[in-house]
Amino acid sequence: MGKNILVVDDSSMMRNMISGILSKAGHTIVGSAKNGIEGLAMYKTLKPELVTMDITMREMDGFTAAKKILEHDDAARIIFLSNLDKDFYKKDAVRVGAIGYVSKHDANMILDIIDSI
Amino acid sequence: MKIRRDKKNWSGEERRNPARIKSSRIAYINKLFSISNLRKRLLIYFGLVVFVTFSIGIQFMVEVGSGYFQKQLFGSIMSQLHGDTKDSFDSSKIKTVLKKLQCRMLLVMLIVLICVIATMFVFIRNIVEPLDLIGKAAQKISDGRLDESVPIRNHDEIGKIGELINDLAANLQEVLLHVWNQTAADIAILDDVYNELNTGLCEEISPEIKGQVKSVRQDIDNMQNMVKAFDLYNIRLNNGKVLAHATHAGEESGL
Numbered sequence: 001m002g003k004n005i006l007v008v009d010d011s012s013m014m015r016n017m018i019s020g021i022l023s024k025a026g027h028t029i030v031g032s033a034k035n036g037i038e039g040l041a042m043y044k045t046l047k048p049e050l051v052t053m054d055i056t057m058r059e060m061d062g063f064t065a066a067k068k069i070l071e072h073d074d075a076a077r078i079i080f081l082s083n084l085d086k087d088f089y090k091k092d093a094v095r096v097g098a099i100g101y102v103s104k105h106d107a108n109m110i111l112d113i114i115d116s117i
Numbered sequence: 118m119k120i121r122r123d124k125k126n127w128s129g130e131e132r133r134n135p136a137r138i139k140s141s142r143i144a145y146i147n148k149l150f151s152i153s154n155l156r157k158r159l160l161i162y163f164g165l166v167v168f169v170t171f172s173i174g175i176q177f178m179v180e181v182g183s184g185y186f187q188k189q190l191f192g193s194i195m196s197q198l199h200g201d202t203k204d205s206f207d208s209s210k211i212k213t214v215l216k217k218l219q220c221r222m223l224l225v226m227l228i229v230l231i232c233v234i235a236t237m238f239v240f241i242r243n244i245v246e247p248l249d250l251i252g253k254a255a256q257k258i259s260d261g262r263l264d265e266s267v268p269i270r271n272h273d274e275i276g277k278i279g280e281l282i283n284d285l286a287a288n289l290q291e292v293l294l295h296v297w298n299q300t301a302a303d304i305a306i307l308d309d310v311y312n313e314l315n316t317g318l319c320e321e322i323s324p325e326i327k328g329q330v331k332s333v334r335q336d337i338d339n340m341q342n343m344v345k346a347f348d349l350y351n352i353r354l355n356n357g358k359v360l361a362h363a364t365h366a367g368e369e370s371g372l
Binding site: 010034085103 | 266283284287288290291292294295297298299350351352358359360361
């Protein structure tokens with residue numbers, strides 16, 4: 001069953017790419033934000049079932065945004081989607097409370113995580 | 118323009134250093150008088166408005182105050198009068214009115230001058246300065262400094278241009294990191310293949326194929342060197358890994 005998803009990434013190209021992958025798989029993109037601040041505000045208003053979150057963003061990075069979203073809603077489901085080294089940052093993502101970490105060059109892997117929810 | 122000087126890094130001795138104070142003053146004065154082409158053009162346009170207004174105003178004041186004009190005016194009034202009214206005509210009252218008219222004209226000119234200067238400052242602050250900042254940041258980004266960004270003051274059309282330039286830089290960084298991650302994975306595979314080819318088990322492989330593998334490896338190195346030529350935002354490339362600077366991914370997020 002398709003999910004309502006919020007995409008947070010500072011690159012419009014990546015937002016479009018992620019939205020394309022998720023839409024083709026039957027999910028609905030309820031919003032897209034270009035930094036953590038926008039992402040947090042949109043989460044509060046749109047209440048999506050899932051958030052895909054980039055890490056390195058200006059204004060507010062993905063880890064900070066994820067922490068703030070989880071402070072607001074501890075049931076929030078966040079998947080980090082980043083170019084940063086997976087082995088190095090996956091444990092940080094788990095510590096923050098995210099349900100997964102996907103490398104952007106394997107972006108299709110995100111569908112496997114969503115299916116497993 | 119607001120001049121930003123980083124004073125917090127100055128030690129007390131450096132702050133009292135006359136050479137340093139002098140060079141910073143020179144930099145401040147240079148910045149104050151540095152005029153971009155857009156500012157020059159703006160000054161010319163507003164200068165022309167002031168020049169035309171003052172020319173008309175001064176011409177009017179000189180004309181009204183001239184003896185020839187007053188003589189013609191009094192002559193014209195006198196020709197309309199008859200008998201006693203002509204004898205009791207007092208020209209000093211009309212002269213007073215003309216003086217008031219001159220004063221009002223002077224006041225109008227001053228108001229126009231103040232309005233023009235105020236408009237010019239608002240124009241420089243809201244349009245020219247943001248455009249200057251966008252130009253400087255865009256220049257750095259085009260030089261490969263993707264860690265730079267255009268400061269967004271307002272979300273008007275100029276702010277939108279700044280946002281689009283920042284987005285272009287972010288997109289370019291994504292492409293470069295994608296290239297880096299893919300090539301890092303390819304290097305690992307190619308190194309394995311090359312090592313395998315050099316073992317005794319693959320003697321029948323021609324040196325030409327080994328050379329081709331080496332050549333592809335060199336091409337990938339060149340691609341990685343291209344990525345390294347850019348200054349990426351909050352990213353350091355370390356032994357083929359993409360890492361974030363600790364200040365953002367770690368400290369600020371409280372990890």
